[in-house]
Amino acid sequence: MLRVSNEAELTPEAREYLKSESVELMTYTLELHYDYWLADDILKAIFPEELCKDSPTGFAVTGHIAHLNLTEAYLPYKYIIGQVILDKNKTIKTVVNKLNTINTEFRFFKMELIAGEQDYVVEHHESDCRFIFDFSQVYWNSRLQAEHKRVVQLFEPGDVVADVFAGVGPFAIPAARNGCAVFANDLNPIGTKYLRLNVEKNRVKDLVKVTCQDGRNFIREVTARSLKELFPLRATRLSLRQQRLERKDLKIAMQILALKNTNPTVLPRPRIDHFVMNLPDSAINFLDAFRGIMSPASLGRDVSAIYNVMPMVHCYCFTRELEYDKAEVDIRKRVEEQLGYPLVDEVDIHMVRSVAPFKDMYCISFRLPRIVAFEK
Ligand SMILES: C[S@@+](CC[C@H](N)C(=O)[O-])C[C@H]1O[C@@H](n2cnc3c(N)ncnc32)[C@H](O)[C@@H]1O
Structure with missing residues (x-):
């Protein structure tokens, strides 16, 4: 992309190149809507500057569930983060944030729904075997x-x-x-x-x-x-x-x-x-x-x-x-x-x-x- 609005702003090399190819600049309106942007770009457009250094969109997947461990600073934005992850990943139906508490006896994580369906029963594949389980009630670690x-x-x-x-x-x-x-x-x-x-x-x-x-x-x-x-x-x-x-x-x-x-x-x-x-x-x-x-x-x-x-x-x-x-x-x-x-x-x-x-x-x-x- 040239990132200029008229020919005068072009570098001499770019102008020379256009001339040698016998082409010229013309105006074209391209609308870049939501679907064109990556999850990180969308969130960075919303976040205050201090939150733009790290990306909160890293997540692990178990079946149809994406699970995140959001740090304190991102919690006010958790629902929008969840929604963007849901929109940008077609196989994900549910997005949860893992809370920092673990069920001490049965070792599963407590979690909070931040986007999508409240359906925690997943089908996950490992070692050519099928595993069906309720991710909110049993232990699983991919x-x-x-x-x-x-x-x-x-x-x-x-x-x-x-x-x-x-x-x-x-x-x-x-x-x-x-x-x-x-x-x-x-x-x-x-x-x-x-x-x-x-x-x-x-x-x-x-x-x-x-x-x-x-x-x-x-x-x-x-x-x-x-x-x-x-x-x-x-x-x-x-x-x-x-x-x-x-x-x-x-x-x-x-x-x-x-x-x-x-x-x-x-x-x-x-x-x-x-x-x-x-x-x-x-x-x-x-x-x-x-x-x-x-x-x-x-x-x-x-x-x-x-x-x-x-x-x-x-x-x-x-x-x-x-x-x-x-x-x-x-x-x-x-x-x-x-x-x-x-x-x-x-x-x-x-x-x-x-x-x-x-x-x-x-x-x-x-x-x-x-x-x-x-x-x-
Ligand atoms: C860390 S998970 C491991 C599960 C499985 N082996 C795996 O690798 O995914 C430990 C399991 O021990 C079970 N558990 C906890 N205390 C137990 C006990 N006293 N007797 C038998 N099972 C127990 C939990 O419910 C949990 O499913």
Whole structure:
């Protein structure tokens, strides 16, 4: 654009160029209405100058909902900001501002509608799975997509996974889709309502058992439940060695459980291979629930032959130590305090993301010490 109103205002180079091309300037009226402007340009035309330096139009999307975290200074303009975002993004139907309060028990954000429909039930896609949930009543964080994927990739088809704080299923459902049998639990009854719906929608009903109970009770009961539940035969092909190992494991389990296999389409998968504990604020405090869970006193039988391999525990936490080495020491110490024993085997401490200037989220994965689970 030349940005001049007559030829005299042109630079000598521009005038020379017009001459060489044998063209001249003429007047044309172009109306630039609302549709021509970007969201930021519109808001900058409205805001006082001091608010024009930053842009409040950055938002995250979950299903049809755009969610913002507006700072104090922009709050007087929240409705117009919401409306502009709605107008400029055709797939968005609802715009909310996340309030700084979080539901302390079930971890979802309180939010305020600033534009569009008051409809918080979204359909969101992650890892080729469909998730339907009420964003105003259950926990969901799209920023954890890579982390969900990283952990699910650690599971083998046929593994048994116990998800202690399952939410609406971002670990449980992709795991089941990969052939795992899953015990998925959450204390939020609205969360488990949507978890059940998602299990159905993703066609993994026979592989996911949903419960709504406190995580501590779930940890204490799930080992006994896994001895009894039957799951369909896995669809995935196994190597000959894996098949041999599996047949051997199964034979031992059937003997211990005194089971006769009358229905060859469903079989026990008695050993839990992974526990997932994504409640970073307090999951470490639940680890003492593992003490004695596999002892004959709790199960009424000796399962040491079934647990010839102990489960991996993937436990999330926050730390205020921002250097990796210090974070590692801090997390390990807190985990060992709860377990009552030092960690020895296969410990991996993975930085997930920075959640605030002085707070990082980590996942510690470790093999559950035999001495802890079989403690008398
Ligand atoms: C941080 S969210 C994680 C949800 C899901 N795993 C994910 O990654 O999206 C923690 C979940 O733990 C649930 N929760 C909180 N306290 C619990 C408890 N005592 N027992 C079981 N679940 C609990 C919450 O309802 C919430 O869904």
